[in-house]
Amino acid sequence: MSNESEVIIDPINEEVEETEKEGEESQNQEHKQDKLVETPEARKARLDRQVEQHRKKHPELYEKTAETIKSKSDEFDYGQKAFLVANDIKGKNEIELVRAIMKDTGKTLEDVLESKYFKAEIKEMRELEKTNSAMDTKSKRGSQSASNSVDYWIAKGELPEDRELRSKVIAERRKQDSKGNPFKR
Secondary structure, rough: OOOOOEEEEEEEEEEEEEEEHHHHHHHHHHHHHHHHHHOHHHHHHHHHHHHHHHHHHHHHHHHHHHHHHHHHHHHHOOOHHHHHOOOOOOHHHHHHHHHHHHHHOOOOOHHHOOOOOHHHHHHHHHHHHHHHHHHHOOOOOOOOOOOOOOOHHHHHOOOOOOOOHHHHHHHHHHHHHHHOOOOOO
16 A cells, blocks of 8 residues: 555644554554454344434334334234134134133233133133024014013913902903904913
8 A cells, every 4th residue: 555645634723634544544444343343242232222212313103103013913914814714713703702812811812712711702602692593583482471471371371370460461361352363262
């Protein structure tokens, strides 16, 4: 390398300093070598400090990200939905049950599906749905009348012990007989 000199003027003292480029270049190379020998722990610490400084300067960026993550964590992605369908979890109620248990326990989707508590809850939910769908709401067969209703005693064909209810039952029978229903007696 050639011996080139650089002139630096100090604005405060207005002095002229001459330095040799070779000396600076060797210092820069030594400094670069020191930086290259940064350990992974030191690098992580440095990057963590930089992230924290950036977070302090721009908090609005990090608040939005946290809100987005929170809102997305409540919803299942397509992969999780496919996993649920593959494990025979279908319908809004069953998916809501999975989501509620995950939220309450903090367990992962796989852990929830394997838990005894979830299996018992889903079995109970399915049995209730079967029972509700099996009941015919249009016919009177599925519903039980209360023993203190007039319809109950007319269907039974007997008279109750309660005097007031007995008079209502007799009045209803007379009404039905006067309509001329020949099949009922």
